[in-house]
Amino acid sequence: MAFFTKKQFESIANSKAGYKGLQGFVNEARQYSRRLYTTSIFLSHAHTDKSVVKQAITFFRTLGIDVYVDWMDKTMPERPNGATANKIKLKIIENDKFILLATNSAVKSKWCNWEVGIGDTYKYLKKKLAILPLADNSGHWEGNEYLQIYPSIQEFTTQLGKNFFIKYPDGSIERLKQWLNK
Numbered sequence: 207m208a209f210f211t212k213k214q215f216e217s218i219a220n221s222k223a224g225y226k227g228l229q230g231f232v233n234e235a236r237q238y239s240r241r242l243y244t245t246s247i248f249l250s251h252a253h254t255d256k257s258v259v260k261q262a263i264t265f266f267r268t269l270g271i272d273v274y275v276d277w278m279d280k281t282m283p284e285r286p287n288g289a290t291a292n293k294i295k296l297k298i299i300e301n302d303k304f305i306l307l308a309t310n311s312a313v314k315s316k317w318c319n320w321e322v323g324i325g326d327t328y329k330y331l332k333k334k335l336a337i338l339p340l341a342d343n344s345g346h347w348e349g350n351e352y353l354q355i356y357p358s359i360q361e362f363t364t365q366l367g368k369n370f371f372i373k374y375p376d377g378s379i380e381r382l383k384q385w386l387n388k
Contacts, residue, residue, distance in 0.1 A: 208360045208373070209339035209347050212258055212309070218361075219261035222268040245386055246272040248301040250321040252311035253277065258340060262307050271386050274301050286317075295324050303386065304329040305359070306337045310348045322353075330356070336372055336385070 210218070247266055251259050256277075263273045274297055276282050276290075283290050294317075298304055304325035312318040329335035338359045341347035357372045359382060370382035 209341045211341050211343050211345055213343045215340055216261055219264045222265055246274055246301040247303045247305050248274050248298045249305055249307055250318050251307040252309060252315045252318060254311045255309050258307060258309060269383055269386060294321065298324045299328050302334065304335045308337045308339045308349060308353060310342060313348050313350055
């Protein structure tokens with residue numbers, strides 16, 4: 207499976223952010239509103255990857271896609287509990303797509319693994335689930351074998367330059383923008 211390093215992904219996000227910068231796309235005031243976008247993503251992630259989450263928000267919002275992140279939702283309990291799990295499950299169902307920001311920390315996270323299970327149940331057969339594998343900057347990625355059954359977001363060079371695609375386990379590909387807007 208191909209992956210980006212965190213540094214490569216940071217560079218991609220920064221180039222997409224342009225003059226707004228990353229903060230132009232990220233509001234940490236624990237507010238979530240889907241009003242501006244027609245498609246939304248539930249972004250599963252490890253809370254220790256906050257800087258990479260901000261980059262992912264920028265990456266997807268520049269594509270016209272909203273991103274739901276639990277720590278940006280003021281209705282979420284401050285401390286995780288059973289209500290947190292119920293709300294997260296509802297948000298996975300409510301959002302159009304499910305994407306696991308598959309860093310080494312996320313792969314080890316019990317919450318992320320649980321969320322992938324929920325995403326698998328509600329999104330996988332509808333082709334609305336993907337992973338975004340991110341290795342550490344040395345190129346080390348601890349992805350679990352079961353993640354190989356899911357489509358992944360990858361970058362390919364075509365005649366038109368570098369583009370982002372969803373690569374399915376059977377080897378077929380689809381433009382990321384097309385997949386996001388289905």
